Amino acid sequence: MAQPLTIALLTYSTKLRGSVVHTLELATALTDLGHQVCVYALDKDGRGFDRAVSARVQLVPAEPPPVGLSPDQATDALIRQRIQEFVDYFLARPAETYDIYHAQDCIGANALGQLRQRGRVASVVRTVHHIEDYASIYLRQCQDKSIRDPDLCLCVSDRWQTALRDEYGIVAPRVLNGVDLRRFSPTPSGQEAALKARYGLTGAPIFLTVGGIEPRKNSIRLLAAFAQVLATHPQAQLVIAGGATLFDYEPYRRSFLALANELEQQHGPMIGKSILLPGVIPDGDLPALYRTADVFCFPSTKEGWGLVVLEAIASGLPVITANQPPFTEFLSADQALLVDPDSTSAIAQAMVESYSPVIAQTLVNQSRPILSQYAWPQSAALHVQHYRQLLSASARP
Numbered sequence: 001m002a003q004p005l006t007i008a009l010l011t012y013s014t015k016l017r018g019s020v021v022h023t024l025e026l027a028t029a030l031t032d033l034g035h036q037v038c039v040y041a042l043d044k045d046g047r048g049f050d051r052a053v054s055a056r057v058q059l060v061p062a063e064p065p066p067v068g069l070s071p072d073q074a075t076d077a078l079i080r081q082r083i084q085e086f087v088d089y090f091l092a093r094p095a096e097t098y099d100i101y102h103a104q105d106c107i108g109a110n111a112l113g114q115l116r117q118r119g120r121v122a123s124v125v126r127t128v129h130h131i132e133d134y135a136s137i138y139l140r141q142c143q144d145k146s147i148r149d150p151d152l153c154l155c156v157s158d159r160w161q162t163a164l165r166d167e168y169g170i171v172a173p174r175v176l177n178g179v180d181l182r183r184f185s186p187t188p189s190g191q192e193a194a195l196k197a198r199y200g201l202t203g204a205p206i207f208l209t210v211g212g213i214e215p216r217k218n219s220i221r222l223l224a225a226f227a228q229v230l231a232t233h234p235q236a237q238l239v240i241a242g243g244a245t246l247f248d249y250e251p252y253r254r255s256f257l258a259l260a261n262e263l264e265q266q267h268g269p270m271i272g273k274s275i276l277l278p279g280v281i282p283d284g285d286l287p288a289l290y291r292t293a294d295v296f297c298f299p300s301t302k303e304g305w306g307l308v309v310l311e312a313i314a315s316g317l318p319v320i321t322a323n324q325p326p327f328t329e330f331l332s333a334d335q336a337l338l339v340d341p342d343s344t345s346a347i348a349q350a351m352v353e354s355y356s357p358v359i360a361q362t363l364v365n366q367s368r369p370i371l372s373q374y375a376w377p378q379s380a381a382l383h384v385q386h387y388r389q390l391l392s393a394s395a396r397p
Contacts, residue, residue, distance in 0.1 A: 005387055007035045008098040010108030013034045014043045014083065016283055018307050019129050025178060027055035029380035042082055050283040060089045068342060076138040079107060086111030090120055100125060100387045102216050109146035126150040129304030131163055148274060152390045156305045173386050174203040178376035183287050186316030189231055191288040199278050201292050203237030205355045208293035212243025213253045220256050225347035227263045230274060239244040239276045241289065290315035295354040299341040312355035314371055318363035320350045335367040
């Protein structure tokens, strides 16, 4: 049997968003395969992760962001600060060494690049979940460096594999995302009634989306589409869960709330009644939250993969999502209602159709078979294969 690897996985946050969840699930699956894994996570509030992790965890203290700067300046300064916090942490602990250092984001990858220049780390891997169109010159340079400098780039979808090849000339092997079917299932846990009472879920139908209010989540178009749904389903509710992120989307959020205020003149109170914004959901509540919904609505315009879509399918929900990659890489029109994410009316029409019992059950029945194709143990095995190939290539004269 091959020697177990020692692996450091870096993630920018302890808040459970897509790439952070990917990091923790990968760490668990690699540990289950017998490898020694440590997750290094920037932790700004000292609370750590909102879930137990079987791998070793090192929380890297993250100081409050700089003050007194414009929003754009503050974001650039914050990213510089977060990169430096990783660099300083590893430089202060020279005895902690690993075969593989693997970053899941731009921050960790840039930190590892600096550490490699100083001889502190050797083999650097980065997973590119998606490529952003940053307005900031600094952030564009930061992203480019985090993609070009690692010894190996991995990706999670055909869409971004193609983008890395065409835009960067990089051949990035594709690894899988997965879904934990022990956590996410249609089987009630007994939490559902209390959770509905706690969050005010009294409507029908209940449309759920996870990811917060952001431009790439298409939140404003989703809100406008939901307003059209209210014309025929006045008791409907839209739940927008999540939202913790490094970036300041406050202008977009203000536009979202302004539209909600305008819609109140037609539909009555919106925020807190028809539209529920519970913020970051405790990790233990999330599986039950899926089960309290009738439809999962995710017309996102840009995703690395869309882990939440797999979670919703595993939870027994019909799914509405964008008719574009990466969603169309694993979902067909028989398995989800695929919509033009730029069309408010198309999103609204799909929301109404998805509440039809016949359509909903058909989507659920057709989509569930894909779950067997996306398992974290399979993903971990692919990662180990690429790790070993990199180490073998690095050892050659």
